[in-house]
Amino acid sequence: MNNWLVQHVSGLLSTLRRLRATPVSSLLNILVIGIALSLPAGMYVLLQNIQSLAEQVAGAPQISVFMSMDASHDDISRIGRQLKQHEAVGQVEFVPRAQALEQFKRSTGLADVIGGLTQNPLPDAYIVFPNKTGAGALEDLRDELQKWPKLEHVQLDSAWARKLEALLKFGRQAVLILAVLLSFALVAVTFNTIRLQILTQRDEIEVSKLIGATNAFIRRPFLYFGLLQGLLGGVAAWLIIIAGLFLLNGSLTELAQLYASSFALHAPSAGDTLMLLGFSAFLGWLGAWLSVAQHLWQIEPG
Amino acid sequence: MISFNKVCKRYPGGYEALKNVSFEIAEGEMVFLTGHSGAGKSTLLNLIAAIERPNSGSVVVKGQNVGSLKGGALPYLRRNLGLIFQDHKLLFDRSVFDNVMLPLQICGFDYRESDKRVRAALDKVGLLPREKANPIALSGGEQQRLCIARAIVSRPSILLADEPTGNLDTDYAADIMGIFKSFHQVGVTLLIASHDAGILRQFGARTLALKQGELQP
Numbered sequence: 001m002n003n004w005l006v007q008h009v010s011g012l013l014s015t016l017r018r019l020r021a022t023p024v025s026s027l028l029n030i031l032v033i034g035i036a037l038s039l040p041a042g043m044y045v046l047l048q049n050i051q052s053l054a055e056q057v058a059g060a061p062q063i064s065v066f067m068s069m070d071a072s073h074d075d076i077s078r079i080g081r082q083l084k085q086h087e088a089v090g091q092v093e094f095v096p097r098a099q100a101l102e103q104f105k106r107s108t109g110l111a112d113v114i115g116g117l118t119q120n121p122l123p124d125a126y127i128v129f130p131n132k133t134g135a136g137a138l139e140d141l142r143d144e145l146q147k148w149p150k151l152e153h154v155q156l157d158s159a160w161a162r163k164l165e166a167l168l169k170f171g172r173q174a175v176l177i178l179a180v181l182l183s184f185a186l187v188a189v190t191f192n193t194i195r196l197q198i199l200t201q202r203d204e205i206e207v208s209k210l211i212g213a214t215n216a217f218i219r220r221p222f223l224y225f226g227l228l229q230g231l232l233g234g235v236a237a238w239l240i241i242i243a244g245l246f247l248l249n250g251s252l253t254e255l256a257q258l259y260a261s262s263f264a265l266h267a268p269s270a271g272d273t274l275m276l277l278g279f280s281a282f283l284g285w286l287g288a289w290l291s292v293a294q295h296l297w298q299i300e301p302g
Numbered sequence: 303m304i305s306f307n308k309v310c311k312r313y314p315g316g317y318e319a320l321k322n323v324s325f326e327i328a329e330g331e332m333v334f335l336t337g338h339s340g341a342g343k344s345t346l347l348n349l350i351a352a353i354e355r356p357n358s359g360s361v362v363v364k365g366q367n368v369g370s371l372k373g374g375a376l377p378y379l380r381r382n383l384g385l386i387f388q389d390h391k392l393l394f395d396r397s398v399f400d401n402v403m404l405p406l407q408i409c410g411f412d413y414r415e416s417d418k419r420v421r422a423a424l425d426k427v428g429l430l431p432r433e434k435a436n437p438i439a440l441s442g443g444e445q446q447r448l449c450i451a452r453a454i455v456s457r458p459s460i461l462l463a464d465e466p467t468g469n470l471d472t473d474y475a476a477d478i479m480g481i482f483k484s485f486h487q488v489g490v491t492l493l494i495a496s497h498d499a500g501i502l503r504q505f506g507a508r509t510l511a512l513k514q515g516e517l518q519p
Contacts, residue, residue, distance in 0.1 A: 003410045004410075006410055006412070006413065007410045010407060203391075203393060204393055204395070206391070207391050207393060207404070208404065208408060209377075210351070210353070210380065210385055210387075210391065211380060211381075211385065211404065211405045211408060211452070211456075212377045212378065212379075212380035212381035212383075212405065212408055212409070212456075213377060213408040214374075214377045214408075215373075215374075217377075217408055
């Protein structure tokens, strides 16, 4: 156990020596990996932010039911009862036309224009919160309500949220494709770095084999190198994303203020950050492993 | 300790380096291997360390048939052997001390113990004052002695030396042969290949003479 640990520590140390021996090329490699990873990871973070914004704005899906202008008080209360009794409906909120006008005045700042109207153009309305929020269930309910008498219009308020959801899904797929492609690039970068290292350390590898080094011993520093380079590349990607978010947030605050909102982009969660680092370390290790498997057997003493 | 039984080694292209070679070396024996260059001395040593494999016949080292050894077992065979190369095979990216340290690192030796062993090995060959130097700064004789220090640091039971006095003047050569003699006295099995018949005669040890790949009686 102790022996095993010593071997691994010395493998790691010799890896660090190799990194330090070529600071510029190591740094460039790490930067390339960092940039390659920051593209899909950064886009993923943006998508996450948009999604949480959408959830925040959309809230629970609701259906607005607008009465006809000629509906009587009896019609209105009958519809209210029917809605409350309907099995697919959870909660019902009545919005009288006077209150709706009042709200409209306040939220749009068109008080003067509205004040000039001789009569209230807005109908009475119910806001319906359905029990089931599945896309199909919502549409079924809307279609059913549409057929009721004395109803002018039934509107599914969450339709735009669903469109956004579909758009986000598309975006996530694009990110996934980008991530797969750039992962290959990362593996290729590590593969090539390790290939060059193996070539320059040919003598050491040959002598080590001659004096009884196992393949595992020879492989170890290279695998550590790939792992470490990948990990540092992941850290670089994380820093790039954080810096990008910081810059974007600066201009976003201004934009959000114009919309009287306080929206800011959030940094990736601890879980996502760990995923990013783990994934990039794994890809580095994989590239190193492939390279070692490809090149090491070519160096045989004799 | 080492036994060859009807060993043949042919290289691609048909050149026969060793023809039907048989001999035995007992534990603790010191044996010289002589012959002109191209007689097959290096090939014979390479077969013992499994750097090359025989085409026919068997090479047995410490009871193991080396010719049929699996790749995974090779490192453990080689850890029993101290190899001294004609071209030294030193690493010039590290100090004298670290060159000698390498075999112990490979075996996963405890590092405090390693320190002592490396110093002892360097002291034995008279290079302790140069431990921090880069091997490139050493003379030919010193490089040869460094190669010996690296071969003995893990205290192998068998030492194989290929032309250890190759390019050295007589004084240095006598030095190195003296070092070998001291290993012989502590029970190490030695096989020393050299074309320099004069220096071998002084020791009066058993001699295997190779001529064009064949062992002379």
